[in-house]
Amino acid sequence: MRSTRRTPGETTGPADMALSVAPVAAWIVLVAITLWWPTGFNYVVAEDHAFEWIQVSAFAVAAGGFLVLAVLMRRRDLVVTVTAAIGFALFVVVVGEELAWGQRLFGVSVPAIERVNQQGDVSLHNIGAGLKLSQLGLLGVALAGLLSRPAGRWLSKHRSLSSLSDFLPPPFLMTWFALPAAYTGIRLLFIPSPSHRVAKFSEIAELTVALASAITAIHLARTASRSHTSDQPTSGRTRPPLTPRTS
16 A cells, blocks of 8 residues: 655645745746836845845755754764765855855955956856856756755655755755746857847746745744754654655
8 A cells, every 4th residue: 555644844735836836927027027127126136125135035944944954963963064064054145155155245355356256246146257157057946946856756765865865955945946047048049149138037036946946944944943943852752763764
């Protein structure tokens, strides 16, 4: 008989369908605004405006979530701990780049970098091929999120990596990762010199990935916290940790 056990984070119902469709609807609206009200779109995605600060905040939440995950799992699973630590380091770098490594907050100045930077700040992704590398990084994060659940089924069959299959993004986030992956992949492959509007739409892709990453990190930290709590002694006995799924 086939097991009816759901994978961690798996839910069903109208709420999940709505959350899956939400970014699609938002992107359609934003494309329409880009085409018919470019002034408004340019204002929204301008440097240091709302979208950018929401991005930074979401990436910071993602970094914090992965840090919590690494701390909770540090004595229980090396593979999960190392993976979480890599995620934490990645998002710290992203936040640092978005904040120009403190220039916008603390007035830090590095003239040697500012002279060759396209925006005149101390971020590295606006120097030379840095912009393309940052696009590749965005694509990598989006693809990692998009492919995580199919990969989880493969990981669950390998004893040394099976614990990772307990820490996957919620299913509704697949569309959140798919849209930025599609946009960035098409831009890199087919639009080497995009127009201003096409290029600035990367801000929407970044925001979508940032929000999806933050939701994923919070979900994974909560999963680890519940598992950690279940491992605590109860009436003299210790409950078993998360076990690989069976089918």
